Amino acid sequence: MVTAAFVTIASVxxxxxVDFYTQFLGSAPDRYVPTVYAEFSIAGLQLGIFCPKSTNRDEFGHPSQSGMSICLEVANLEDSIDKLSQIGYSPCGKITxxxxxxxxxxxxxxxxxxILHQAAKIT
Structure with missing residues (x-):
């Protein structure tokens, strides 16, 4: 039986x-083991970040070749874009x-x- 699900990111x-997510999410990790593991709770999702052991690093390849995206629904898209820009990671492209x-x-x-997503307002 599954008792929890996590999205995890491997990072050398x-x-x-970890600093990027701490700044963007505006909070420190809920669980933190220096140089090994950090875990953030985001609106019911657990996001884990871990540093793969040197013997396993080749297994993780290059993230930019992955088909996975993390979609974060935000209350205000422009505010989230501003926050990313302030920490040096401006979004690319235009708002669609x-x-x-x-x-x-x-x-x-x-x-x-x-993917920073602001839901359409239902009228």
């Missing part, structure tokens, strides 16, 4: 990636609009794609 740039809302792509320091 552990400290840089679809029936489900507005979104823009950004990338963390390791090249993992983030």
């Amino acid at each position: 740039n552990f400290d840089v990636v 609009t679809a029936s489900h809302g507005r979104e823009i792509y950004a990338y963390d320091p390791d090249g993992n794609r983030l």
Whole structure:
């Protein structure tokens, strides 16, 4: 029986990636083991970041070649874009609009794609 599910990111740039998520999310990790593991709780999702052991690093390849994205729904897209820009990671491209809302792509320091999404207001 499954009791929990996590999204995890492997990073050899552990400290840089943990700092990025700490700044962008505005809070320190809920669990933290220096140079090994950090875990953030984000609206019911557990995001784990770990530094792979040197014997396993080749297994993780290059994140930018992955088909996975982390979609973060935000209350205000422009505020989130400003926050990313303030910490040096401006989103690329332009805001797109679809029936489900507005979104823009950004990338963390390791090249993992983030989708910042602001839901459409239902009237």
